[in-house]
Amino acid sequence: MPDAQVLPFDGDRHRRRQAHEHEEAPRDERDEAGGGLGGDVERAVIAGLDFLRRRLAGDYTVDETGFDPDLTDHLLLPVLRGLYEGWFRVDARGLENVPDGGALIVANHSGVLPMDGLMLVVALHDHHPSMRRLRLLGADFLFRWPVFGQLARSGGVTVACNADAERLLGHGEAVGVFPEGFKGVGKPFSERYKLQRFGRGGFVSAALRTGVPIVPCSIVGAEETYPMLADLRPLARLLGAPYAPVTPLFPWFGPLGLVPLPSRWHVQFGEPIHTDGYGAAAADDPTLVLELTDHVRETIQHTLYAMLLHRKSVFF
Amino acid sequence: MARVVLVTGVSHDPGAGLAVSLAKRSDVDRVIGVDVVPPRTSIVPAEFIRADVRGASLSRLLDTYDVDTVAHAGVLTGPARAGGRTGQKDINVLGTMQLLAACQRAERLVKLVVRSSTVVYGLSPRNPALFTEDEPPRTPPASGFAKDVVEVEGYTRGFARRRPDVTVTTLRLAYLLGDDSALSRYLCLPVVPTVFGYDPRLQLLHRDDAVEVLVRGCVEDHPGTFNVAGAGVLTVSQAAHLAGRPTVPVFWPAVGTVARLLRHAHVVDFNPELAATVMYPQIVDTSALAGEFGWLPVHSTREALLDFVRDAGPRPTPPTAAFAGAEDEHA
Numbered sequence: 001m002p003d004a005q006v007l008p009f010d011g012d013r014h015r016r017r018q019a020h021e022h023e024e025a026p027r028d029e030r031d032e033a034g035g036g037l038g039g040d041v042e043r044a045v046i047a048g049l050d051f052l053r054r055r056l057a058g059d060y061t062v063d064e065t066g067f068d069p070d071l072t073d074h075l076l077l078p079v080l081r082g083l084y085e086g087w088f089r090v091d092a093r094g095l096e097n098v099p100d101g102g103a104l105i106v107a108n109h110s111g112v113l114p115m116d117g118l119m120l121v122v123a124l125h126d127h128h129p130s131m132r133r134l135r136l137l138g139a140d141f142l143f144r145w146p147v148f149g150q151l152a153r154s155g156g157v158t159v160a161c162n163a164d165a166e167r168l169l170g171h172g173e174a175v176g177v178f179p180e181g182f183k184g185v186g187k188p189f190s191e192r193y194k195l196q197r198f199g200r201g202g203f204v205s206a207a208l209r210t211g212v213p214i215v216p217c218s219i220v221g222a223e224e225t226y227p228m229l230a231d232l233r234p235l236a237r238l239l240g241a242p243y244a245p246v247t248p249l250f251p252w253f254g255p256l257g258l259v260p261l262p263s264r265w266h267v268q269f270g271e272p273i274h275t276d277g278y279g280a281a282a283a284d285d286p287t288l289v290l291e292l293t294d295h296v297r298e299t300i301q302h303t304l305y306a307m308l309l310h311r312k313s314v315f316f
Numbered sequence: 317m318a319r320v321v322l323v324t325g326v327s328h329d330p331g332a333g334l335a336v337s338l339a340k341r342s343d344v345d346r347v348i349g350v351d352v353v354p355p356r357t358s359i360v361p362a363e364f365i366r367a368d369v370r371g372a373s374l375s376r377l378l379d380t381y382d383v384d385t386v387a388h389a390g391v392l393t394g395p396a397r398a399g400g401r402t403g404q405k406d407i408n409v410l411g412t413m414q415l416l417a418a419c420q421r422a423e424r425l426v427k428l429v430v431r432s433s434t435v436v437y438g439l440s441p442r443n444p445a446l447f448t449e450d451e452p453p454r455t456p457p458a459s460g461f462a463k464d465v466v467e468v469e470g471y472t473r474g475f476a477r478r479r480p481d482v483t484v485t486t487l488r489l490a491y492l493l494g495d496d497s498a499l500s501r502y503l504c505l506p507v508v509p510t511v512f513g514y515d516p517r518l519q520l521l522h523r524d525d526a527v528e529v530l531v532r533g534c535v536e537d538h539p540g541t542f543n544v545a546g547a548g549v550l551t552v553s554q555a556a557h558l559a560g561r562p563t564v565p566v567f568w569p570a571v572g573t574v575a576r577l578l579r580h581a582h583v584v585d586f587n588p589e590l591a592a593t594v595m596y597p598q599i600v601d602t603s604a605l606a607g608e609f610g611w612l613p614v615h616s617t618r619e620a621l622l623d624f625v626r627d628a629g630p631r632p633t634p635p636t637a638a639f640a641g642a643e644d645e646h647a
Binding site for chain 2: 161
C-alpha cells in the first residue's frame with residue numbers, strides 16, 4: 001500500500017491505540033464471566049477500532065455514485081437492523097419476487113421521516129437470498145441538508161432523476177423509488193394508506209428504457225410511526241422544509257418526539273411487472289407510461305387494503 | 317502530413333508538458349509554445365515565443381509559422397499567475413476570444429484542441445451521480461474559473477460553427493493537483509477545514525494523463541467534447557486523510573468567516589467556488605472518452621492524489637510555504 005509511507009505518524013498512532021485496547025480487552029472478558037461472550041465483545045471492539053482506523057486513514061473506497069460499502073456495512077446497517085428487528089419487527093414477504101438483476105422496486109411512502117425506505121434496504125440486504133443492495137432514489141432536497149444528505153449518499157441513495165435511475169438499473173442494481181414523494185411521506189394521519197398521485201411516471205420510463213421489471217411493494221405499519229396530526233405550513237415555509245409535522249410526541253417532547261412509535265410492520269413485495277416486452281422506444285409513449293404508472297399504483301393500493309384487513313393490531 | 321502545433325499556456329502544466337511531449341514525437345515537425353511569461357522549466361525541444369493571447373499578434377504568428385494545429389491549454393485555473401482574478405478572467409475569456417478570432421482567419425488550420433474543465437457542470441446538491449457530456453448543469457456556474465470555462469466553451473462552439481472544416485476537440489479535464497489551483501493549496505493546508513455534514517466526492521486527473529490526453533487530441537482526430545478524469549473517486553475528507561492532514565469540520569454559517577480568515581491570512585484562497593467544491597459533488601462519466609479515444613487515464617484518482625502528496629512531501633506543508641505561494645498571487 002503506497003499510502004503507508006504517507007502516514008507514518010497516523011498509522012503509528014492507530015496501532016498504538018489498538019494495542020492499548022488489546023490490554024483492556026481481557027478486563028472486559030473478566031467482567032462478562034462467560035469466555036465466549038467476552039471473545040465476542042473483544043472481536044466487536046477490535047472490529048470497531050479497525051473501522052475507526054480505516055475511516056481516519058482514508059483507507060476505504062467510495063464508488064462513483066457516492067455509495068460507501070464500508071460505512072454502510074459497519075455503521076448504517078447495524079443501526080437500521082436494530083430498528084428493523086427490535087423496534088418495528090418487520091415481517092417482509094415476497095422477497096423472491098425481486099430478481100437478481102436490475103429491478104425497480106416501487107413502494108408507498110409514509111410516516112413523516114422516510115423510515116420505510118431504510119427498512120426496505122435492510123429487508124433486501126438481510127433477507128433476500130442474494131443479499132441485494134437497494135439503491136434508493138431520494139429527493140434533491142435531501143442532499144441540501146448537512147449530515148443527512150451525506151449519510152444518505154454513503155448509504156447508496158442518489159438523486160431521483162432519470163439519468164441516475166437508468167444508470168443504476170443499467171448496471172443491474174435494485175433501485176427503490178417512492179413516486180409519491182413528499183406528498184406521501186408528509187400526508188396527514190387521517191389520509192393514511194391512501195396513495196397520493198404518482199408523479200409523472202418518470203420511474204416507469206426509466207424501467208422501460210432499461211427493460212427491467214417493476215416490483216410493486218406495499219408497506220403497512222410505517223404510517224403509524226409518526227402520526228402527523230397537523231402541518232405547520234408557515235413554519236415549514238420559514239425553515240424551507242416541505243412540511244412541519246405535529247405528532248402526538250413532536251414537538252411537545254423535544255428530541256424525544258423523534259422516537260418513532262413501535263408499530264409492527266408488514267412488507268409485501270408483489271409479482272414483478274415485466275417491461276422488457278415493450279422495447280426501449282415505449283418509454284417515449286406517454287399513454288403507455290401513464291397506464292403502467294396507474295397499474296403499479298392500483299396494485300400497491302389493493303395490496304395495502306388487503307394487508308390492512310388482515311392486520312390484527314397496529315403494535316403487535 | 318506536415319504538422320506545426322501552437323500550444324498556449326506553456327509556462328505551466330499541462331501546457332508545458334504538452335509542448336515537450338509533442339515536440340518529441342516524430343509525426344510532429346515543430347511545436348511553438350506561447351505564453352506571457354517564460355516557462356519555469358525548459359520546454360526544449362519545443363520553441364518558446366513570448367506572446368500575449370490577449371493581443372492581436374497571434375494572427376501573424378499563425379501565418380508566419382504555418383500552424384495547422386492549435387492546442388489551447390492556456391486556461392488558468394487560479395488567479396495566482398495572472399496577478400489576480402481580473403487578470404485570470406482576461407487571459408481565460410478575452411484570451412480565448414482573441415485566439416479563436418486569429419484561428420478563424422488561419423486558413424491552414426485543421427485542428428483545434430481546447431483544454432476545458434469539468435467545473436462547467438456546476439456545483440449543486442441536485443447534481444446527478446455522474447455527468448455525461450450532454451447533461452446540462454443543474455446550477456450553471458456564476459463566478460470564478462467555472463464561469464470562465466463556460467464562456468471558453470461557448471466561444472469554442474461558436475468557432476466550430478463558423479469553421480466546420482476544423483476538427484474541434486474540447487477536453488473537460490477533472491481537477492489537476494499540483495497546479496496553482498485553490499484545491500491543491502487547500503489539500504496542502506496543515507489542517508484541512510471541511511464543511512460540517514458535507515463530504516462530497518472528488519475526481520482527480522494525474523498530470524501525466526492530462527498531458528497524454530491533450531497529445532492524443534492533437535495527433536489523432538476526435539471531434540467533440542469529452543470528460544477526462546482518473547478512475548474512482550475520493551471524498552474530500554478521505555483525500556485530506558490520505559494526504560496525512562487532519563480535517564476540522566466547520567459549521568456552514570461559519571464557513572464565510574473561516575474562508576475570509578484563510579484568505580486574509582494568505583493561507584489559501586478559500587473562495588466561494590472552493591467552499592462549494594467541498595460541499596457538492598461534480599463527478600463525470602468518462603465512457604465517451606473510452607469509446608472515442610480507446611484510452612482512459614492510466615492513473616486513478618487515488619494515485620493522482622498520492623503522487624501529488626509524494627511530490628509535495630510527506631510532511632504537512634509548513635504555513636510559511638503556503639504563505640509564500642499566496643504572496644506570489646498578490647504580488
